Amino acid sequence: MSYLNSQDIHQFRNDILSTNGEDVSRCIQCGKCTAGCPISPEMDLQPNQVLRLIQINDREPVLRSSTIWICASCQTCSVRCPEEIDIAKIMDSLRKLALEAKVPLGAEKVVKFDEIFLNSIQKRGRIHELELVMRYNLASFQPFKDAHLGPVMFARGKLSLLGHKIKEMGSIKEIFKKSKRFIKESV
Amino acid sequence: MQVGYYPGCSLESSAKEFDLSIRAILEEMGISLKEIPDWNCCGASPAHYLNEELAVALPYRNLVKAEEAGLDKVISPCPACYSHLKHVHEEVAKDSRLAERLRTIVGKAYQGKVESKHLLDFIKEEIGVERLKASIKTSLNGLKVVSYYGCLTRLPGVDIDDQENPILMDEIIGALGGEPLDWSHKTECCGASLSVSRTEIALRLVHSILEAAKERGAECIAVVCPLCQSNLDARQGDIFKKYGTLFKIPTLYISQLIGLTQRLGFAQLGLNRLVINPNDLLLEKGIIEK
Numbered sequence: 001m002s003y004l005n006s007q008d009i010h011q012f013r014n015d016i017l018s019t020n021g022e023d024v025s026r027c028i029q030c031g032k033c034t035a036g037c038p039i040s041p042e043m044d045l046q047p048n049q050v051l052r053l054i055q056i057n058d059r060e061p062v063l064r065s066s067t068i069w070i071c072a073s074c075q076t077c078s079v080r081c082p083e084e085i086d087i088a089k090i091m092d093s094l095r096k097l098a099l100e101a102k103v104p105l106g107a108e109k110v111v112k113f114d115e116i117f118l119n120s121i122q123k124r125g126r127i128h129e130l131e132l133v134m135r136y137n138l139a140s141f142q143p144f145k146d147a148h149l150g151p152v153m154f155a156r157g158k159l160s161l162l163g164h165k166i167k168e169m170g171s172i173k174e175i176f177k178k179s180k181r182f183i184k185e186s187v
Numbered sequence: 188m189q190v191g192y193y194p195g196c197s198l199e200s201s202a203k204e205f206d207l208s209i210r211a212i213l214e215e216m217g218i219s220l221k222e223i224p225d226w227n228c229c230g231a232s233p234a235h236y237l238n239e240e241l242a243v244a245l246p247y248r249n250l251v252k253a254e255e256a257g258l259d260k261v262i263s264p265c266p267a268c269y270s271h272l273k274h275v276h277e278e279v280a281k282d283s284r285l286a287e288r289l290r291t292i293v294g295k296a297y298q299g300k301v302e303s304k305h306l307l308d309f310i311k312e313e314i315g316v317e318r319l320k321a322s323i324k325t326s327l328n329g330l331k332v333v334s335y336y337g338c339l340t341r342l343p344g345v346d347i348d349d350q351e352n353p354i355l356m357d358e359i360i361g362a363l364g365g366e367p368l369d370w371s372h373k374t375e376c377c378g379a380s381l382s383v384s385r386t387e388i389a390l391r392l393v394h395s396i397l398e399a400a401k402e403r404g405a406e407c408i409a410v411v412c413p414l415c416q417s418n419l420d421a422r423q424g425d426i427f428k429k430y431g432t433l434f435k436i437p438t439l440y441i442s443q444l445i446g447l448t449q450r451l452g453f454a455q456l457g458l459n460r461l462v463i464n465p466n467d468l469l470l471e472k473g474i475i476e477k
Contacts (some may be wrong), residue, residue, distance in 0.1 A: 007391070010248065038279035038376040042388050052211045070385060073232055074376035079350050095236035113384040114233030121234075125227040127196035133383055146386070148423055158417075162199035165223045171294065175248060178292040179240035183285075 012057045019093040026083040027051040033054025033087050035078035043067040044106065047077055047084060047087055050094070055099055063098040067091075069107035125172045190309075191258030191301070193249060195268035195413075196228050197445055202413030204457025205336045208442035209306060211456060215449045216220045216314060216322045223253045223261065229271040232380055237297040240292060244277040253301045260302045262309050264442075265410045273303040273346030276460040293399035305339070306412060306442065310348040316362050323448040326364030328472050332444070333370045335396065336361065337415045350374070356441050360379040362391075365449045372399040374382055379414035393418055394426050397434045405469055416440060420462045437465035447474055456473055 008014070013024050033047040034040055040047070045065045053062045062068070068091050075085040098105060105111055113136050120132050138147045153159045166172065198206040210220060226249050234242035249272060253261050254270040263269035271364075279286045280299050290296045298457050300383060304312075310319060334356035346353045351374055357367035375396060378389035396419065400408055410416045420438040429435045438461065453475065470476045 021222070038378065038386060038392055039381075041391075050453050070381060070388065072331045072338075072376050072378055072380050074338040075343075076376065079341050096239070099236065107385070109384040110381070114237055117231065117233040118237055118241070121228045121230065125225075126199070127228050127231075129196065129200050129394065136383060140384075146383075148424075152424075152462055156462060157457075158201045158421075158460060159202060164199060168226055172227060172247065174237075174294065175244045176241065177294055179238055179244050179424075181238050181240075184287075 005029050006058050009057050012054050012059050012062075015097065016054060016090055016093055019096065020086075021088050022088065022090050022093075023053045024051050024085065026085055027055065030082060032082065036076045036080050038074060039070050039072055039075065041072055041107065047071075047091075051087070051090070055092075059101075060103065062094060063101050063103045064106055066106035068094040068098060068111040068157050069105065080101030092157060099102070100182075109140055112136065121178050123165075124163060125169060128160070130159050130161065131163060189222045190219045190304075190313075191253050191256070191261035191295055192267055193223050193226055193261050193263040194222065194476075195263065195265040195270065197265055197413035197417075201417050202440075203268075204460040205413055205440045205442065206460060207455065208440055208461055209262075209264055209284060209459040212322075212442050212445045212449060215446075215451070216240045216318060217241075220262070220313075221256070221258060221439050223249055223258065224256050226252060229268045231271075232266050240288070241421075242271075243275050243278065243285070244289055245278070246271040247297060248293050250276060250279075250297045250301050251293060251295045254298060255295075260304060260313075262304045262306055264306045264336070264411070264413075266342055266345070267414075268307065269303060270342035270344050272301070276301060276303060277344055290347045299302060305345070305346075305347055305411070307359075310359065311355055316358065319359070319445070320345070320362055323363060323445075323472065325448050326450060327360065327444065328474055329364040329366060330444075330468075330472050330474065331368055331404055331406045332360045332365045332409050333368050333383075333403055334441075335377075335399045335419070335438075336374050337410070337412050338374070340449055350362045354415050356411065358383045358420055359441060359445065360409060363444060363446065369401050370394045370399060370403045371403070375399075377415050377418045379412075379418045382414070382418055383392060386425075388420060389418060389429070390425055390429055391424050392466060394430050394432070397423070397426065397436060398432070400436055405436065406472070407465060409434060409441050409444055410438055411441055423463060435463055437461060437468060439465060 193320040378392040
């Protein structure tokens with residue numbers, strides 16, 4: 001998977017380019033993205049390292065990193081990049097590529113939460129916050145996580161117990177049925 | 188004047204007070220809101236990589252529903268909802284293949300007639316500071332406020348203010364008689380998207396934001412995002428347990444601060460719903476009476 005034994009040394013960079021139009025070759029390794037990244041202390045690869053690894057076609061460590069999952073998509077890196085590379089957009093594409101490649105995911109919990117989130121929309125058309133958090137806690141084997149917040153939030157009227165289901169559930173089901181996981185599949 | 192409204196999922200439960208206070212302050216200024224009929228969740232961030240088409244199809248349905256109801260202008264108070272509606276509206280206008288594909292998925296065509304507004308640019312452009320001032324009956328009496336914008340100004344499709352040094356909220360606070368404080372953490376991320384799955388990261392970020400606010404001498408924090416609010420407000424107990432600092436800084440929605448100067452009721456503005464209760468602070472500053 002690294003450039004040493006690859007046919008095309010630009011393959012990884014080209015994959016990113018064709019997924020979202022961002023050209024990683026332009027990165028000059030100034031490190032501004034990493035310097036401003038609020039999540040960098042918890043990341044196993046720093047944002048500028050991710051870009052460098054894409055440049056040298058080293059796919060596996062990037063797709064297996066925790067970085068691409070714990071990136072909060074706050075867009076600070078994208079706003080500050082002197083080469084105007086939309087790094088947050090690249091992180092989003094890397095998540096798709098990691099799922100496609102079926103590599104072990106660098107932060108399982110984040111993906112689990114997001115899957116439950118989408119499933120919640122599929123069932124109701126809207127998010128029911130209490131149900132979402134409870135389902136996530138059960139699925140991640142920590143049923144009492146944040147339970148201490150429950151009584152406070154409930155007393156403040158911040159937890160709706162029943163949630164809302166939209167009327168046209170048929171149209172939501174149709175949207176879920178027809179939507180393709182990757183836009184390029186539908187072309 | 189009637190304007191379209193897309194409250195989004197959080198404003199139905201954890202951020203109910205954002206919904207209550209927005210409706211109340213706009214009504215004071217003669218504006219009524221009409222919800223997009225039977226709106227759905229915008230898909231937030233999870234849809235982006237889990238299902239690309241879904242991420243654009245969900246907001247697209249809302250645009251179609253708004254258009255069907257004749258709503259040519261829609262206010263979305265939640266930054267994520269706002270960004271999604273605006274972004275999809277723009278993408279559909281410039282990409283005919285995407286437009287065609289979305290028409291097939293959703294089963295209806297969007298004509299591109301819905302203008303999206305966030306609460307802040309709606310207040311600035313459609314209401315104006317003068318009309319806002321005309322609606323107020325009292326002052327924030329020099330209340331020291333730091334405005335926290337989070338990632339709002341950097342989200343895709345959003346172009347309402349400077350991305351890293353926004354001032355829209357600060358201007359409103361000044362107009363209300365408060366003292367807007369310039370500070371370091373206006374647009375630092377609160378980590379809300381990780382608040383459930385990687386709580387320790389969100390706590391570290393919230394701690395640094397609260398610390399910066401305190402250092403600057405802020406008496407409260409003003410916000411415009413349901414996730415920022417719950418993260419900054421409800422996590423202060425956890426912050427105390429982990430870092431040993433008891434901040435007790437109230438986090439109010441900008442709409443609640445506006446409502447206070449319009450002399451709207453404490454409960455009417457949902458101020459009783461905040462975890463860190465601002466009652467004592469507001470009494471002490473003479474903004475509310477016993």
